[in-house]
Amino acid sequence: MANVVVVGAQWGDEGKGKIVDWLSEKAEVVVRFQGGHNAGHTLVIDGVTYKLSLLPSGVVRSGKLSVIGNGVVVDPHALATEIERLREQGVALTPENLKVADNATLILSLHRELDALREGSNEGTRIGTTKRGIGPAYEDKVGRRAIRLRDLANLPTLRPKIERLLTHHNALRRGFGLPEFTVETIYEELASAAPKVLPYVAATWEILDERRRAGDRILFEGAQGALLDVDHGTYPFVTSSNTVAGQAATGSGVGPGAIGYVLGIAKAYTTRVGEGPFPTELTDEIGRRLGERGHEFGTVTGRPRRCGWLDAVALRQTARISGISGIALTKLDVLDGLDEIKVCVGYRLDGVEIHRLPASQGAQARIEPIYETIEGWQGTTAGARSWAQLPAQAIKYVRRVEELIGCPIALVSTSPERADTILVADPFED
Structure with a gap:
């Protein structure tokens, strides 16, 4: 069975928390490998909401070892506060099930x-x-x-x-x-x-090596998204760490051979928080509708997220850079009821059509999206747990996205509840 890396494939906030929690049932170890408490994951389990900033999503599951790797920058007081808050919600956190890298x-x-x-x-x-x-x-x-x-x-x-x-x-x-x-x-x-x-501090690289050799399945959990990577993102409007899948090895102290399957998380549309280029951003009524229906507010900051159509060009690029094996497409239900849906299939830069996100800050600010229009659907996808429960046009949309990004859709998420997931390929079995 493959160890799995989960990374955001857009600008973050793609719904990684739910997917990591969903996958963590099959893993014995969950590792956070980069970022800090600037990232946030919201988990909804049996109607209870857990908001995590620094701790791996696996902490809410009993019998799992959670690890904060050396690639993470740790605010010790913020960590202590988060541990105490989760304890008040009934989550049992001890030095036996939570380890923090001593070289963080x-x-x-x-x-x-x-x-x-x-x-x-x-x-x-x-x-x-x-x-x-x-x-x-x-x-x-x-x-x-x-x-x-x-x-x-x-x-x-x-x-x-x-x-x-x-x-x-x-x-x-x-x-x-x-x-x-x-x-x-x-x-x-x-x-x-x-x-x-200090009770949680350990040489985590050694623990991970022992658990890997013992045959335990390890889930590596990234924060933010690949378009915020300090090397490969929309620089300088990026985070200060590498957010692509390759960082899972460096940020946790395992060799690249320990990584098997890379699962990229992407929304069925696009959002970003903060400054920087956003080619498909919508500032009209549709953009506001996506934000309201998707509850697009930052877990950590509470800031409203900027919303726009799916950018298949940027998503295809991050899939290649991170070596993504399959995509988990989230929040499909937010698109319910739209007469038509647009997807960015290219950019126009100074009158020339291009099919990659340029590295230049100036060029990123000047690109204009080229859209393909896809028929929407009036039925509901919310809560669907099988293809049979999806409207036919919703399935066509998912399949078209798959074609445009050159990467298979491994699963589809249709609500914040972890059970509302359509599994196409199991990352731990693939």
């Missing part, structure tokens, strides 16, 4: 402040971040000055590391005309977090 980078208050300062300083340079310190923490990681989780286990060694960190950050704060951080302030912030998170 920490997000501190100075990262959050810097994130907010940059985002609010000049309207022309806004990226649309959540201001939770994700980007600055990744900067410190690659700058080799970060504090890591394992450092909390040896508090006497922290002060020299904090001094090195503040050499960089206090210079920035002087540039903003702000008071400098003291070593003692950051030390107290870290020391207070240590007892809350």
